[in-house]
Amino acid sequence: MMSDLNSLTIAEAAAALDKGGCSAAELADASLAAAEAASGLNAFITLTPDIARERAAASDARRAKGAAMGPLDGVPVAIKDLFCTEGVPTTAASHILDGFVPPYESTVTRNLIDAGAVMIGKTNLDEFAMGSSNMTSYHGPVKNPWTGPGGEDLVPGGSSGGSATAVAARLCPASIGTDTGGSIRQPASLCGIVGLKPTYGRCSRWGIVAFASSLDQAGPFARTVEDAAILLGAMAGHDPKDSTSAPREVPDFRAAVTGGVKGLKVGIPREYTMDGMPAEIQALWDQGAQWLKGQGAEIREVSLPHTKYALPAYYIVAPAEASSNLARYDGVRYGLRVDGETLDDMYANTRGQGFGAEVRRRVLIGTYVLSAGYYDAYYVKAQKVRTRILEDFTRAFADVDVLLTPTAPNAAFPVGAKMDDPIAMYLNDVFTVPANLAGLPGISVPAGLDTDGLPLGLQLVGRPFDEETVLRAAQAIETAAGFAALPKYLGGQA
Amino acid sequence: MSLDKNDVRRVAFLARIRVDEDDLEPVARDLNNIIGWVEQLAEVDTDGVEPLTGVTGMTLKRRDDVVTDGGDPDKVLRNAPDRVGDFYAVPKVVE
Numbered sequence: 001m002m003s004d005l006n007s008l009t010i011a012e013a014a015a016a017l018d019k020g021g022c023s024a025a026e027l028a029d030a031s032l033a034a035a036e037a038a039s040g041l042n043a044f045i046t047l048t049p050d051i052a053r054e055r056a057a058a059s060d061a062r063r064a065k066g067a068a069m070g071p072l073d074g075v076p077v078a079i080k081d082l083f084c085t086e087g088v089p090t091t092a093a094s095h096i097l098d099g100f101v102p103p104y105e106s107t108v109t110r111n112l113i114d115a116g117a118v119m120i121g122k123t124n125l126d127e128f129a130m131g132s133s134n135m136t137s138y139h140g141p142v143k144n145p146w147t148g149p150g151g152e153d154l155v156p157g158g159s160s161g162g163s164a165t166a167v168a169a170r171l172c173p174a175s176i177g178t179d180t181g182g183s184i185r186q187p188a189s190l191c192g193i194v195g196l197k198p199t200y201g202r203c204s205r206w207g208i209v210a211f212a213s214s215l216d217q218a219g220p221f222a223r224t225v226e227d228a229a230i231l232l233g234a235m236a237g238h239d240p241k242d243s244t245s246a247p248r249e250v251p252d253f254r255a256a257v258t259g260g261v262k263g264l265k266v267g268i269p270r271e272y273t274m275d276g277m278p279a280e281i282q283a284l285w286d287q288g289a290q291w292l293k294g295q296g297a298e299i300r301e302v303s304l305p306h307t308k309y310a311l312p313a314y315y316i317v318a319p320a321e322a323s324s325n326l327a328r329y330d331g332v333r334y335g336l337r338v339d340g341e342t343l344d345d346m347y348a349n350t351r352g353q354g355f356g357a358e359v360r361r362r363v364l365i366g367t368y369v370l371s372a373g374y375y376d377a378y379y380v381k382a383q384k385v386r387t388r389i390l391e392d393f394t395r396a397f398a399d400v401d402v403l404l405t406p407t408a409p410n411a412a413f414p415v416g417a418k419m420d421d422p423i424a425m426y427l428n429d430v431f432t433v434p435a436n437l438a439g440l441p442g443i444s445v446p447a448g449l450d451t452d453g454l455p456l457g458l459q460l461v462g463r464p465f466d467e468e469t470v471l472r473a474a475q476a477i478e479t480a481a482g483f484a485a486l487p488k489y490l491g492g493q494a
Numbered sequence: 495m496s497l498d499k500n501d502v503r504r505v506a507f508l509a510r511i512r513v514d515e516d517d518l519e520p521v522a523r524d525l526n527n528i529i530g531w532v533e534q535l536a537e538v539d540t541d542g543v544e545p546l547t548g549v550t551g552m553t554l555k556r557r558d559d560v561v562t563d564g565g566d567p568d569k570v571l572r573n574a575p576d577r578v579g580d581f582y583a584v585p586k587v588v589e
Contacts, residue, residue, distance in 0.1 A: 103569045201550050214548050243554050312532040323509060330510075332582050334573035343587050344510065352512025360511055364521070365528060367509040368497070378532070383545030385538050390546060422524070423531055439549030464549075 005030035006170045010227040013173055014071035017063065024063070024074030024118060028056035031076035031120045035171045041143045041489070043165040045081045046089055047121040052076065055118045062116065071230050071254075073116030078166040078175035081122035082129055083109045083218075084207040092209040093127045093137035096354030097335045106207025107239045108176065108218045115234035120172055123162030127356045128326065129183055129211045132428040134161025135419055136358040144191055144412045145169040145489030149452040154412040157187030157428070160221070164191040167221045169489050174222040174231050178208060180215045181314055182408075182432025185444040188221060189407035189457030192446045192485065194474070195221045196228045197432075199465045200439035201246035203232075204239030212321035213244075215314075215436045225445060225474045229253035232467065248465060256468035261476040262296030264469070267400030271307035272431060274409060281406050281456060284448045288404055288458045291480035292473065300400055304392040309385050310434040311426060316369050316382035317437070322359075323366025329354060361422065390438045393461075402473045403461040405431050407444040411454035431459060441467045443474045446483040453493050455485065497522050497529065 005027055008016060016022045032049050059074035068074070084090050084102035091097045105113070112119070126136040133155040134142040142161040144154040145168045156165045160177025164187035167175050177184045179197035188195025196219045203218040210216065220231035233253045239245040268289055273282065289299045331337035331350030338353050340346035355363065369378035396403065408428055418425040435442040441464070444457035458477055462470035486492025497505075499518040502525065506513040513521055567580040576583040 100573055103572060201552075240555075240557075244548065244550050244552070246550065246552070306538065309535055309538055312535050315528065315532050316535075331575060332584055335575070337575035340585065343585050346585050347510040348507075348512040351510050355511065360513075361524065361528075363509050363511060364502070364505050365525060368501070368505045368525065368529070371505065371508060380545050381535050381540065382532075383547060384540035384543040385535050386546040387543050388538060388540065390549065422528060 006034050008173060009224050010071060010075050010173050010222060010230050011224070013075050017068070017074050024056040024059035025053065027074060028052045028076055028118050028120065031172045035120060035166070038169055038171055041145065041165050041169060042140050043123055043142055043162040043169070043171065044078070044121040045091055045093065045124050045139050045162070048088055048119055051088065052118050052120045055113070059116050059118065069116045072112070072234050075117055075174070076120045076172040077112060077117045078121055078123045078163055078172050079109055079119055080125055080160050080163045080175070080177045082125060082178055082209045083176070084209070085109055085119070085122065088122065090122065090209070091139070092129070093125045093139055094354065094356070094359065095138045095336060096329045096350070100334045104207060107204035107241060108208070108235045111235055111237060117234065123160070123166055123175060125162055126159035127359050128209065128322070129159040129178055129180055130322070130358050130362055131158040132182070132186055132425050133418065134158040135416065136356055138356060141415050143415065145487035146192065146412055146454055146493065147488040148414060153415045155190070155415055157190035157408070157412065159183040161187050163221050164188055164193060164195065167193050167223060168487060174220060174227055176218060176220055176231070176235065178216055178218050179436065180211050181318060181436050182429035184219045184221065185432045185442055185457070185459060186408050186428055188444040190412040190455070192455030192483065192487065193221055193223055194225055194228045194443065194445055195219065196232060196443040197435065197441065198232060198236065198467055199441045201244055202236050202441070202465065202467070204237070204242040204245045206239055206241040210325040212318040213325060214321060215318060225471060225478045226254060226257050228443070229257050229471050246465070251468055253467060253471060256471045257475045259468070259472035260295065261292055261473055264292070264297040264402065264473060265400040266292050266297045266299050266473065267302035267396055267403045268299060269302050269304045269307065269396065269403055269405060271304050272405045274430065277409050278450065280450050281409065284456055285404070285406050285458065288447055288477055292404065292476055294480065295476050297476070302396040302400055302403070304396060304434070306385065306388045306392050307434060310389050310437055311430050313382040313385040313389065314433045314437060315426060316378050317386065319362040319366035320370050320379050321366070323363045323370065326359070326363055386437050389434055393438045393440060397463050401462070402469050405459045405461065407431060407457035407459040411450045411452065411456055435461045440464060441470050443470050445474045445477045445481070447477055447481045448483070449485055496526050
């Protein structure tokens with residue numbers, strides 16, 4: 001069931017609510033109806049109609065008293081099922097969290113509640129956010145609302161695949177995800193929407209099921225850059241409960257969007273030209289530089305010489321941190337327990353059956369690279385390479401204000417592809433991982449279609465805590481690209 | 495460096511993940527593919543480079559060591575697969 005309300009952006013919905021054109025209750029009902037009708041996309045693990053209607057009613061009551069709180073008050077949002085939500089099952093798309101109902105609310109989702117946002121449900125993802133296709137979910141794959149040239153089902157990317165599909169299929173105007181190596185930007189690119197990973201420390205990690213703690217960061221999905229800015233403004237802020245959360249004021253991100261790019265120095269990192277990258281991605285990237293130049297930006301080539309080592313360094317650091325973080329799933333305090341004769345048997349049975357293949361793979365790799373005799377050769381080496389990667393960016397940002405790159409080396413691929421070749425799957429994050437290793441803000445903006453009619457995104461990466469520059473460059477790309485194509489699910493791709 | 499069956503058995507025990515005897519060989523092959531691929535990091539000159547553990551550059555803040563929350567065992571234990579009174583229950587560890 002689609003209604004006109006489903007096509008509203010956050011900014012449009014806020015304006016309609018302000019003018020009395022619709023109520024929060026109507027917006028919530030339209031979202032819930034669309035989400036229920038879209039069950040075949042498998043974007044949601046849990047829908048929360050009762051919570052949605054209750055929060056929408058509270059929002060309408062506030063507005064009636066003239067006490068509406070801002071542009072998100074009454075707007076439906078979907079939450080990646082990696083954020084703990086009080087009283088609502090939180091699965092991380094893993095069998096091992098069966099039955100887990102958090103007794104607390106994550107800081108980011110608490111911030112959204114405090115801004116008046118209306119949660120409509122918890123979205124599907126790769127298990128523990130480990131994947132680039134949403135294929136590793138215990139709750140089954142998510143379908144991209146865009147379909148392949150022969151009508152085949154495509155993945156939405158990952159790990160925040162459900163959150164990306166929910167926005168691309170217009171089940172809700174916006175959603176939130178997390179990005180450890182590209183898990184917001186890559187699915188945004190594959191689904192033709194905007195996805196933003198903030199600077200590490202911008203959003204609190206408290207209450208987010210941890211994957212790799214030095215890399216994880218929460219961020220928004222939306223259909224426009226302005227909407228992403230609005231949502232980020234509500235999510236961000238210092239939190240004493242996360243010791244890595246930055247004690248900084250939250251700027252007016254929405255105001256930054258309209259700043260323009262006149263005089264902005266945009267870097268094109270030459271090492272992002274990859275062998276075997278489709279010509280149309282290179283062409284779109286060149287086009288993106290022209291768009292920015294046309295609006296007054298200055299384009300400069302820069303060098304990030306250690307780019308090719310970012311992905312292998314990530315595949316040591318992230319599994320190492322994951323093996324440590326996931327040690328907590330022991331069958332004792334929450335979730336699945338598979339009995340065994342001894343306590344060790346119980347642990348091994350619970351974790352052997354509770355974790356899927358990709359999670360087991362990464363925990364084993366992480367355990368190996370941290371184990372006695374291998375720690376220096378792998379883990380410390382990867383951390384030193386990480387320093388080199390950060391130095392590359394620091395040097396580049398002495399010359400330029402923002403970097404422009406493709407978001408992903410390919411468009412959406414068929415459901416089930418690349419599953420027998422982990423490294424081929426990992427390569428989907430080749431352009432996004434460096435920003436995580438260096439803690440930098442990055443955004444993917446839909447910029448065009450490939451020859452199969454599938455969306456492609458361009459990525460902008462900025463200096464630490466300079467999301468404002470990233471957003472105004474992204475707005476310039478959005479304006480020039482004028483991306484208006486619709487997925488098959490919404491009647492497009494004729 | 496490459497892993498054999500015994501390495502996988504050892505790592506699986508350290509990680510407390512059950513890997514059946516028949517699966518040790520295929521898991522070793524799978525992990526070796528990835529380990530072989532990450533070993534390209536050896537090409538990078540990292541002499542005199544400090545390892546990067548985090549990007550914030552912040553020193554951790556100290557706070558007073560006081561209780562600010564708690565006192566609700568039912569809430570804490572509500573998700574437990576098995577409990578006895580106010581305790582988590584596990585298989586017998588000591589005879």
